[in-house]
Amino acid sequence: MSRNPPTQDVDDVLIKSRRRCALCYASGDATVKSGNVAHIEPVTDSRDETADNLMFLCAKHIKETHERKAATPMKLRAWRAQLYEAISKEDNTTRTTPPKVFISYGLDTTVIHEIAAVLSDRDVEQIILPKRLDPAFITLERLQLNLSADFAIVVLDKPAKDPAELFELGFFLGRLGPERVCALAMPDTLIPRDISGAHLIKKDASGRWKNSLIRRLAAAAIGTQSPE
Numbered sequence: 001m002s003r004n005p006p007t008q009d010v011d012d013v014l015i016k017s018r019r020r021c022a023l024c025y026a027s028g029d030a031t032v033k034s035g036n037v038a039h040i041e042p043v044t045d046s047r048d049e050t051a052d053n054l055m056f057l058c059a060k061h062i063k064e065t066h067e068r069k070a071a072t073p074m075k076l077r078a079w080r081a082q083l084y085e086a087i088s089k090e091d092n093t094t095r096t097t098p099p100k101v102f103i104s105y106g107l108d109t110t111v112i113h114e115i116a117a118v119l120s121d122r123d124v125e126q127i128i129l130p131k132r133l134d135p136a137f138i139t140l141e142r143l144q145l146n147l148s149a150d151f152a153i154v155v156l157d158k159p160a161k162d163p164a165e166l167f168e169l170g171f172f173l174g175r176l177g178p179e180r181v182c183a184l185a186m187p188d189t190l191i192p193r194d195i196s197g198a199h200l201i202k203k204d205a206s207g208r209w210k211n212s213l214i215r216r217l218a219a220a221a222i223g224t225q226s227p228e
């Protein structure tokens with residue numbers, strides 16, 4: 001039986017690969033792919049559960065790797081190294097402005113200060129959206145503004161009573177993908193079943209939600225932590 005790799009290893013692969021498939025990349029396709037972090041060699045054969053045996057692959061190449069039609073493990077690792085090197089070079093040259101993190105909130109106003117405190121350690125631009133009031137408040141201007149987000153945090157108060165927050169969450173999920181969206185649910189929020197998933201963080205009194213949020217930001221490579 002193959003266990004899922006540790007979350008931290010998966011996050012690490014997502015950071016390094018930026019969801020680029022190393023095999024697609026080797027053939028000249030550097031676009032972001034929908035895919036997954038997969039084992040290079042099946043754990044059942046290799047017994048290798050370390051991060052060295054993991055890479056991000058598009059759905060097509062995961063299938064080919066499983067069927068051993070893709071390439072030898074050595075070749076896969078070489079392509080992975082090539083991709084990581086290209087991405088780290090790109091990181092040092094392309095981005096000139098910090099990524100924009102949008103914060104959308106409704107009833108609870110204190111939570112935005114707590115989120116801002118978490119973000120203050122990172123090199124990001126915080127954009128706190130005007131308070132959501134009612135569904136009519138999701139204006140075209142607001143959606144236009146939302147288009148420039150690199151990451152979005154949507155605070156869920158009472159989804160059943162506020163279609164606007166679900167609409168906005170859906171907008172960000174569709175636009176950015178679940179790995180760059182965080183739905184932060186208040187302790188007493190009734191969460192509709194269809195929005196559960198890794199992007200959902202429940203706010204707890206102990207403050208563990210802050211670590212979860214930091215992990216999500218790191219996995220999406222949103223802003224490096226500022227030096228002390």
Ligand SMILES: [Zn+2]
Pocket residue numbers: 021022023024025033057058059060061
């Ligand atoms: Zn691929």
